[in-house]
Amino acid sequence: MFADTERLNSPTGAKIAYHYVPATGEARGILLISHGLAEHSRRYETFADAMAAQGFHVYAHDHRGHGETVAHDAPIGRFARKDGVARVIADVLAMRELAAGAHPGLPIILFGHSMGGLISLNTIVTHPDKFDAVTVWNSNFNAGLGGRAAQLILKTERMFKGSDVPSGPLPKLTFGTWGRSITNRRTDFDWLSRIPEHVDKYIADPLCGFDASVSLWLDIFELTFRAPQKAYLDRLRRDMPIHLVGGAKDPATDNAKAISWLANHLKSAGFSHITTEIYPDMRHETLNEIGADEAISRFADWCKEVTANT
Secondary structure (H helix, E strand, O other): OOOOOEEEEOOOOOEEEEEEEOOOOOOOEEEEEEOOOOOOHHHHHHHHHHHHHOOEEEEEEOOOOOOOOEOOOOOOOOOOOOOHHHHHHHHHHHHHHHHHHHOOOOOEEEEEEOHHHHHHHHHHHHOOOOOOEEEEEOOOOOOHHHHHHHHHHHHHHHHHHOOOOEOOHHHHHHHHHHHHOOOOOOOOOOOOOOOHHHHHHHHHOOOOOOOOEHHHHHHHHHHHHHOOOHHHHOOOOOOOOEEEEEEOOOHHHOOOHHHHHHHHHHHHOOOOOEEEEEEOOOOOOHHHOOOHHHHHHHHHHHHHHHHHOO
16 A cells, blocks of 8 residues: 655656555565556555565656655646656656666566556656666547647747646646536546546545646647657667557547557557557456456566566
């Protein structure tokens, strides 16, 4: 279980809030968890416990502008006043250095859900020699023309309103649209999971569901379009193990089409160790869905294979 929140002073100036669960028995490796937009690391406690029981030291931290992490340039809903992408990646690297220093010699796997998946893939293409594997769950790197249009909308908002205020259109175009896509929905957040208790916990959580700033949305789209570019992917070794997970009923990833697109994109770029899992009835939060235990078990098996071959 997560103990009290611990703090790490990042080189970016952020005081990163994080949680640690030690491996049970002999350690196989280290797992770093990168959470999604408008949530926080404490929501990953059950997952962390399960992975620790499989022999992994697990670290989960709150990104800047989220949860309990504090930074002078990053109130809730914003990565930074400027250079948000570089700073959020630098914070992940700071967590990596903390974990590697505490457990020298162990392989390190970077896990990211949704926005966290965007951050994770961007982190490894920025620091390709720092990680042994990466896993991306429920992330959309295939925003296409709609994503470019969203960037234009956000830049227009920034021109007239500034970058530190909540975006008006983007929540409607994303969270709102995804919510309306669920037939017979009970709440506007049923797109997250088919389990009512998990949806209700998200809605009741004061650290979840907040409005992201214009600058944070712009940073998210920068992350979306940045990592899949050839110039960045070429920094990675082609045998880097990459594990992709999606739900076929997840509106945030176009019903997992974005996950399949990323798998095909990486394979076309020459990557040889791509594992893709698409769960037929799952929505956005695989870890909080019906069948989560199976998804975690299969992921643990993949992590064991990766660490055994490292």
